[in-house]
Amino acid sequence: MSTEPESVAEPDAYRQLVGELERINAVQSATDVLSWDQQVMMPEGGTPARSKQLSTLSSLSHELLVEGSVGELLDDLEDTDLSGDQQAVVREVRRQYVRAERVPRDLVEQISEATSEALGAWESARENDDFAEFAPHLEHLVGLKRQYAEYIDPEADPYAVLFADYEPCLPLSQAESILEELRETLVPLIADIRTADAELATDAFDGTYDTDTQEALSREVLELLDYDFDRGRLDVSTHPFTSGNQFDCRVTTRFDKTDPIGALTSTIHEFGHAYYTLGLPDDAFGTPLGDHRNLSVHESQSRLWENHIGRSKAFWELLLPTFTDAFPQADLSAREAYEATNQVYDENFIRVEADELTYHLHIIVRFEIERELIGGELAVVDVPARWNELYEEYLEISPPSDTMGCLQDIHWSHGSFGYFPTYSLGSVMAAQLYAAASEELGGLEANTRDGEFEPLGEWLGENIHQHGQRYETNELVRQATGADFSADAFVEYVTEKYGELYEL
Numbered sequence: 225m226s227t228e229p230e231s232v233a234e235p236d237a238y239r240q241l242v243g244e245l246e247r248i249n250a251v252q253s254a255t256d257v258l259s260w261d262q263q264v265m266m267p268e269g270g271t272p273a274r275s276k277q278l279s280t281l282s283s284l285s286h287e288l289l290v291e292g293s294v295g296e297l298l299d300d301l302e303d304t305d306l307s308g309d310q311q312a313v314v315r316e317v318r319r320q321y322v323r324a325e326r327v328p329r330d331l332v333e334q335i336s337e338a339t340s341e342a343l344g345a346w347e348s349a350r351e352n353d354d355f356a357e358f359a360p361h362l363e364h365l366v367g368l369k370r371q372y373a374e375y376i377d378p379e380a381d382p383y384a385v386l387f388a389d390y391e392p393c394l395p396l397s398q399a400e401s402i403l404e405e406l407r408e409t410l411v412p413l414i415a416d417i418r419t420a421d422a423e424l425a426t427d428a429f430d431g432t433y434d435t436d437t438q439e440a441l442s443r444e445v446l447e448l449l450d451y452d453f454d455r456g457r458l459d460v461s462t463h464p465f466t467s468g469n470q471f472d473c474r475v476t477t478r479f480d481k482t483d484p485i486g487a488l489t490s491t492i493h494e495f496g497h498a499y500y501t502l503g504l505p506d507d508a509f510g511t512p513l514g515d516h517r518n519l520s521v522h523e524s525q526s527r528l529w530e531n532h533i534g535r536s537k538a539f540w541e542l543l544l545p546t547f548t549d550a551f552p553q554a555d556l557s558a559r560e561a562y563e564a565t566n567q568v569y570d571e572n573f574i575r576v577e578a579d580e581l582t583y584h585l586h587i588i589v590r591f592e593i594e595r596e597l598i599g600g601e602l603a604v605v606d607v608p609a610r611w612n613e614l615y616e617e618y619l620e621i622s623p624p625s626d627t628m629g630c631l632q633d634i635h636w637s638h639g640s641f642g643y644f645p646t647y648s649l650g651s652v653m654a655a656q657l658y659a660a661a662s663e664e665l666g667g668l669e670a671n672t673r674d675g676e677f678e679p680l681g682e683w684l685g686e687n688i689h690q691h692g693q694r695y696e697t698n699e700l701v702r703q704a705t706g707a708d709f710s711a712d713a714f715v716e717y718v719t720e721k722y723g724e725l726y727e728l
Contacts, residue, residue, distance in 0.1 A: 294317065
């Protein structure tokens with residue numbers, strides 16, 4: 225559970241606090257399983273009952289945190305001599321408690337029920353290409369989330385309050401600064417790429433690929449990367465996601481018969497999430513030391529495996545024989561597979577199918593719309609038009625439908641406003657972590673080519689996974705890399721990689 229010597233005895237109040245945390249975590253873990261089931265296996269008619277079940281569990285979790293003994297125990301520990309690990313646990317619980325204590329239980333229940341109902345509405349609206357079907361649910365959730373933010377801090381920017389749900393340790397201003405640097409770097413780089421003379425093998429994967437075979441290949445890749453199927457599983461969902469804890473962490477992906485790379489990169493992405501979760505300390509389960517730091521760090525793990533491993537030339541030199549065994553019709557070299565996997569699209573509407581560079585412009589569009597929605601500057605009814613306007617401005621494309629536009633992501637049906645920036649923050653962090661691991665370990669490219677992922681996995685386990693929430697985000701990055709969290713490594717990485725690909 226800890227890497228530091230523990231010389232401070234465990235106070236009774238701390239022991240009681242951990243007991244309360246374990247009870248709360250048990251309820252939250254049950255909620256996760258029900259949510260996973262709703263998105264993967266539950267029959268369509270189950271939504272009304274599931275909404276009530278999730279609402280009740282959400283209310284119970286909130287009640288255990290704010291109406292039980294947690295507050296008194298935190299007060300008892302205020303001036304107690306604690307070890308470093310104990311201080312970290314108390315710090316994180318106090319952060320959660322202060323936020324939760326300010327939000328009325330009935331609002332928590334309303335949000336939970338509204339999100340469960342919104343999920344089904346979003347799935348139907350997406351299938352029917354009918355934003356109006358989802359709009360009332362989105363409007364309701366925006367209103368509820370504004371109330372939520374107001375209760376927590378009526379003086380603060382409500383979007384900053386919501387962002388802190390997913391990234392509690394970084395100020396929104398730091399996130400905005402990084403997003404601005406990405407925009408300033410990527411817009412001219414993408415413009416140069418679009419006018420470059422290089423001819424990439426962009427059509428290397430053209431054709432039809434059986435989805436059952438794709439699923440079998442995804443399982444092989446997960447095994448290659450050392451995913452623990454004894455503590456996880458692979459399923460199909462509308463939107464790929466990962467759910468669970470260090471004892472049971474499940475991944476989902478989706479398949480398109482014309483796009484085998486989309487399934488592979490999604491599967492590897494979700495593996496990164498699961499690998500982090502499964503690497504959290506078992507003996508700290510139920511406490512902040514056994515939980516992930518935040519979504520930016522979580523995303524750094526998935527983007528590291530997806531981009532720095534799964535999209536690398538070395539990985540394709542490893543995977544190509546397995547891929548062509550599965551799909552004999554694929555007549556391509558590892559270099560061609562690498563080029564096709566890393567092409568920068570002139571036209572791409574779907575975030576989860578975006579290339580590594582334009583992906584961040586997809587995030588910026590969502591970030592700006594969220595800010596405007598929560599700030600009251602944008603009406604829900606105007607979301608499709610605003611979405612298309614920003615896509616024209618940043619990506620120079622106009623989505624042909626709402627299904628391929630503002631209805632493509634699941635996040636708003638969950639009420640997850642403030643989530644999207646963590647994707648780009650995670651990508652930036654991934655580059656910094658991978659650069660540090662490369663410098664310290666050496667030979668990571670050769671390891672990938674040989675299918676030896678253990679050295680990288682152990683480095684991530686030692687520097688990220690084992691710490692849980694011991695350190696706040698900036699300190700965790702400094703501990704792992706010896707440098708402050710910044711976009712420098714990401715800028716260097718994409719400039720070098722895409723400069724070579726497109727002969728810039």
